[in-house]
Amino acid sequence: MKTESYQVREGKKLSLKEYDPNETTGVTKEEAAVRKPQLQLHLVKLQERLHAEEKQSLLVVLQTRDAGGKDGTIKHVFTGLNPQGVNVTGFKEPTPLELSHDFLWRVHAHTPVAGMIGVFNRSYYEDVLVTRVHGEVDKQEVERRYDEIRAFEISLQNRGTRILKLHLNISKDEQKKRFQDRLDDPEKHWKFSQNDLDERALWDDYTKAYQDTLSATSTATAPWYIIPANHKWFRNDLIMHILLETLNDMNPQFPKVDFDPSKIIIE
Numbered sequence: 001m002k003t004e005s006y007q008v009r010e011g012k013k014l015s016l017k018e019y020d021p022n023e024t025t026g027v028t029k030e031e032a033a034v035r036k037p038q039l040q041l042h043l044v045k046l047q048e049r050l051h052a053e054e055k056q057s058l059l060v061v062l063q064t065r066d067a068g069g070k071d072g073t074i075k076h077v078f079t080g081l082n083p084q085g086v087n088v089t090g091f092k093e094p095t096p097l098e099l100s101h102d103f104l105w106r107v108h109a110h111t112p113v114a115g116m117i118g119v120f121n122r123s124y125y126e127d128v129l130v131t132r133v134h135g136e137v138d139k140q141e142v143e144r145r146y147d148e149i150r151a152f153e154i155s156l157q158n159r160g161t162r163i164l165k166l167h168l169n170i171s172k173d174e175q176k177k178r179f180q181d182r183l184d185d186p187e188k189h190w191k192f193s194q195n196d197l198d199e200r201a202l203w204d205d206y207t208k209a210y211q212d213t214l215s216a217t218s219t220a221t222a223p224w225y226i227i228p229a230n231h232k233w234f235r236n237d238l239i240m241h242i243l244l245e246t247l248n249d250m251n252p253q254f255p256k257v258d259f260d261p262s263k264i265i266i267e
Contacts, residue, residue, distance in 0.1 A: 001025070001241045006225045008218035016207055016226070021171040023228040032237040039240045040080045046247040050115060051085040053252040057112035057161045060119045060243070063129070064168035065206060066196045067178040069229050070121045073168065076236045077243070078119070087112060090121040103127040103145065104152055111156060124149060125165075128213050133205045146216045153222045163222040164246050166239060167214060168229040172203055 008014060050056060062070045078086055089110040098106040104124055112118030128145050131137045137145070153163050170178075179196060182188040199206070218224035225242055229235040 001027070001238065003225070003238065003242050003245060006227060006238065006242075008214050008224040008226060010219050010223075011215070012218070013215050014211055014226075016169065016211055019169055019226045019228070021169045021174060021228050021230040024231055024234045027234060027237065029231075029233045032233050036237070036240070039237075039244060042244055043240065043247070044080055044082070046244070046252065047081050047085050047117065049254055050117070050247065050250070050252040051082065052115070052254050054115035054255075055160060056250055056252060057114050058117045058246065058250070059112055059156065059161050059163045060117065061123045061125065061163065061165040062119065062121055062168065063123060063125050063165070063210075064229065065170060065175060065203075066199055067175050067182075068168040068170050069232060069235060070168065072232055073166075073235065073239060074119055074121065076232075077239050078117075081117070085115065086117045086119065088119045088121060091123055091126060102148075104148060107152075112161060114160060124152070125213060125217075129206065129209045132209050133202050142212075143216075146213075149217055150219065153217075153219070157221055162246060162250055164242065165218070165222065165224045166242070167210065167224055167226050168235060169226050170229045172200075174230045175200065 050058070062073060064070055074088055087110070091106070094103075094106065107124045110118065110120070128137075128142050128149070132142050156163060179192065179200075182192040214224045214226070227235055227238055
């Protein structure tokens with residue numbers, strides 16, 4: 001699968017209207033299901049090498065609207081990986097302590113150490129999305145935070161962390177359907193809150209915020225990918241391909257040992 005077309009090029013001014021959330025590029029659900037085990041096997045092998053090498057790490061940032069599929073992506077895409085090598089962090093509304101520091105303060109401790117894959121379920125990008133839409137920061141502050149985010153990501157990369165940023169792009173109609181599913185299923189009631197509807201009413205404002213943020217912070221070495229996410233199976237299939245490409249490019253290797261295994265005799 002070609003993934004380049006989903007990548008936001010550095011400096012590109014984009015419109016989310018140009019990206020179809022329903023896109024499947026001719027792939028069928030059955031085809032994706034057939035190749036999923038093989039993709040998972042390749043990911044498992046690459047993760048093992050990454051964990052053994054302990055020189056690089058991978059940070060996967062998931063950003064989307066409410067009901068956009070972050071939890072489902074984590075559940076299905078990372079199935080089968082060694083849980084000792086994956087750390088998932090969900091960022092909720094900042095605490096008073098976190099608000100007393102700069103907006104990146106709470107993030108540092110959760111970035112992946114060498115050998116690990118870190119997954120951010122929402123991230124520091126909330127601080128240029130939610131805060132902007134709700135008028136908590138002005139345009140000048142947003143631009144300043146863009147600068148800090150780019151510098152922060154460069155700092156992580158200089159220490160051996162590859163950054164992969166995924167915007168799960170769903171339509172307004174699909175969000176409505178998913179909200180209704182949560183209301184109709186008693187086992188999903190816990191996923192719904194009135195705040196979801198309040199945020200939905202700001203759909204156009206979030207669209208503008210996402211467009212500006214993706215344009216301002218997608219770089220050649222820390223790119224954003226816009227993932228068509230109305231069809232969950234295609235979302236998962238595409239993300240697995242992107243992960244596989246990224247890990248292959250990182251090319252982690254098993255460390256060389258300082259002994260000759262053939263000369264060791266176990267009594």
